[in-house]
Amino acid sequence: MNRDDDSKFYKAIRELLGKDEHEYVNVDQEVTPDMLSLDMFSGKELNDKRLLSYYGYDYLGNKLNTDVKFDDFFNGEGREDFWSPTYNPLYGGIYIQDRFSFKDIIMRIGARVDYFDANTKVLKDPYSLYEIESAGEFYADETNHPKYTQPESVDDDYKVYVSGEESSEVIGYRKGDQWYLPNGTT
16 A cells, blocks of 8 residues: 555554554544544645634644745645645825815815735635636547537637536536627627
């Protein structure tokens, strides 16, 4: 059996019980809750199962310093530790105004500059929470290709919408904010 670096629990539980890497472990009978700790797991193991949610801490509960970047979620200290930096909004603003009077006329002239960086993740696509297959990918898939043909007016970068999760029946296309019928017309 080949285990990758992200199967930390697999290795840690066997080390704790003094077993060989390939020996069977019955966690229901051989392990009690007081024997377990979070550091027996990798960040990937806990995050892949959606067991945790955290900001400003690592997956073990240790507070992160302030210089954690978004990329560190995937590559913290050279491995997938799934660091999630604290929410650090940035603000800025300048407002300059002057008042001029000429006889009965009063003028106010001003300039305003604002800056706000929310440091939050945003959706790649405002119409979907998940990645949407492009027409090029959809029609390259052999299971869809014999059944459906790509309309000539639909380019490969158009997003494909189907009638259901496991369906390959096209109900529409989208490029940017423009929507198209299944035949490729608007």
